[in-house]
Amino acid sequence: MTAVARPIRRTLMMVILLTCGAVMVITSGAFFAYQYLTFRQLTLRNLEILGKAIAANSTAALAFDNPDDAREALSAFKAQPHVRAARLYLNDGRLIASYPDGAGEPRAAAPLQDGYRFEDGLLLGVQPVVQGERRMGTLYLEADLGEISRNVELLLAIGAAFLLISCVAAYLISQRMQRVVSGPILTLAATAQRISEQRDYAVRAERPDGHEFGQLTDAFNHMLTRIQGDQTKLQTQLSRLGLLHRITRATGERHDLPSVFRVVIRTLEGDLPLDFGCMCVFEPSAEALTVSVIGAGSAAFAPALTLAEGEQVAIDANGLARCVAGELVYEPDTRTIRFPFPQRFARAGLHALVIAPLLVEKRVFGVLVAARRAADSFSSADCEFLRQLSEHVALASHQAQLYSALQRAYDDLRQSQQAIMQQERLRALGQMASGIAHDINNAISPVALYTESLLEREPGLSERARGYLATIQTAIEDVAETVARMREFYRPREAELVLARVRCNHLIEQVINLTRARWSDQPQQRGLVIQLQTELAPDLPDIMGSEVEIRDALTNLIFNAVDAMPEGGTLTLRTRMLAGGGSGADATRQVCVEVADTGIGMDDETRRRCLEPFYTTKGERGTGLGLAMVYGMVQRHSAELEIDSAVGQGTTVRLVFAAADALTFEAVRNVRMLQPAQRLRILLVDDDPLLIKSLRDILEQDGHAVTAADGGQKGIDAFRAALTGGTPFSVVITDLGMPYVDGRKVAASVKEAAAQTPVILLTGWGKRLLAENDIPPHVDRVLSKPPRLVEVRAALTELSSAARTPVAILAGPT
């Protein structure tokens, strides 16, 4: 304080004193100069008067040459001590008298000019002595300036004293008066000092009475108010910035929407602060908001607000609609708003409400709801902060969404890559399997033919033998199907689906028998027990489907169930009838087949992905194709697949098929009972002697005349020979894959020679040909190996009747 005070006080006093001093010095100087000049003039005048008087008295003395008289006249100067010398000269320059006596020169040293003047520090006077008109002589006077000097000294002394007294007076007055000026300034300075020391902008300067100082103080105080406000704002902004930074960082570390929302709400509740905060996700399709996250501190309000996580909030016309349109909505007092959503807040005691949209690329995908108890408690800075925050949150959420989308895309990509690799492997496997399958099909063809033939033509067989043969037949059919499918893993099979009546209960019994080794024998070897329960509904309607595929599917399900029970358990196979979806006459009956286990169950992830191809939980043991095949079967049968599973609770897989009506079954039965009406001359072309032999035996048993040709060329030759020999064949059955001349060439040659002769192509690749719509030209029918007697008979009957070959009638056994 003193550091500031002294200069201003001193300066003020200096100003006053210097002003006073200068004024007085100038005034005194002028006065002094006037006095001095006046005094000189006066002295001159005095001397002149004196000189004239003396001169007038000296005329007679000069006229009559009377030195005594002259001296007497001059002696009058005794009364004038400053007159140092006086001399009377005659006109001829002779000195007649001098004063003081005897002093001075007898004659005038130089002719002197009349008049009075200052010369060499002396006052000189040359006064003519005139009587009447006649000049008698000259009076010479010499006076010193002592009197002037004394006067000057006196004046100086008085002036100095006056100056001193004035300065003292000015000092005393100024010391008192300067307080009027310096006082308020010092008060202001002290206030400023205190503020800068304490950094407390709430301090205010006391207002003095003086108008301008009052204004100054008012301005100062006003400035302080502004600074205080600005400082408060700045600090608020800083803390907001820090908050924003924390939230941004926190959200940046999170990649899923709920956790981003949760951290935002938690931080806002604690630091803004909020009484209530929640995040909602906007669903444009539903025209509603879904509450995603409610802050932990806000949960107390949730019941009063009737808001809960996952709940939907209808968008009312006022605030929410505007917010969803991308506007930040601020309701200073919810009690005054007559819309349902703000009213809820008003009822919950939250009177100030801000709803900020979460905007990404101009699209609102959610809203941030912030509320406080006190009405009007959100400042514009708060709103601005929430608006900015919502932008950040929107960005973070968007990033989280992008991140998860990216993650999904990456997972998909990885899966696709794996799938492609798997497919590539399977394609190679399939090609290999195709060759193997061909050979297996050829190999089992005799077995199939003979078994079917035995069952049909040997009535003398024992029941047991007949049962065995039936099992062999089923097994052979399954082998054929399995082999066929083995090479077809990588291609869709819709086209080859042949629907037939399937008795589910019967099928399940078959499957139980087929898989016994798996659910009974193998676990027993490891000391485990898997109990098998069957709950089969009686009078179950048949379903339409591929028995083989359904059997495969059930087998797969049983395998999975067994695998799911590494510690043993209960395997339940269940069939029942469901009422179906429709009603009245349209009501469709449904058949439900369930495979249930008491195993480890599946978690959500596994449950969700279990139907994906190549998805497996069994590591190297599993192909990841089991359930995928089941699902494929279900789709092809227009059936439904339901999976109930919980970890540790076991899994139930439910297949729901539409029930078949009774008529279809009869039609199929007729086909089965079809018998060939005619005896035909048949040319059989194959490179496999076993197949030739077995097929020939069977066909001959049916009464046909069969000529076998070992290879394509031989077959063509035989056909041509028979044609030219007048005994043409009514039907040609040829293998497709043969060395040198294959089935296609054989067919072409046959059609070339006799266009109306039907050609049946028999192939281990038959299903593939069918699937690819790749039936070669000149071929009337394609049959796959191993040939089923039923199919062969049907084809022969159909083709021969269509061809109406007269030759066929004439033909006889060879």
Add this chain to the structure above:
Amino acid sequence: MGRMIHSATHALRRVLAVALFACGVAAAAAPVSEYQLKAVFLFNFAQFVEWPAAALPRDNAPFVIGVVGKDPFGASLDEVLRGENINRHPLAVERYPSAAAIGDCQILFIPAAEIGHLDAILSALKGKSTLTVTDADNPAVRGVIIDLVKRDNRIRLRIDLQAARAGNLTISSKLLRPAEIVGAGS
């Protein structure tokens, strides 16, 4: 001194020349002749005395200094007065051989030798305002206004105020102050 020269008349220059000469004489221990000095005195008296208007010369009539009897001045009086004037009246010297011959004059010098004829002279002047001057140096002499007295080798004045009053002349107090006054009380 230049200004003095300007205003100085021809006569004054002459006086000055005489004075310088006298000075030179005085410096050479040769005093100025007595009558030369007395001639200057005669002239100077005109400066200190006031005549009644009737006694002054009319118009361009000369201001007359008369010498009665034998003239002791020789040429010096004429020399002193040559070219001078008093109140624009030219100066003239008139010499009267006897009292009877005395005419109108403003100043009449009565040489000491003529003092024996004083009564006649005075009677001749009766009723006239004439400044009478003598160098008789005799206190017994009465009726003459100014007597030139020798004291300590200097010429001093003795003024008979009674006579002056009788002649109706006013004598300047300046002249009176250093002078010896007689007839004041009467």
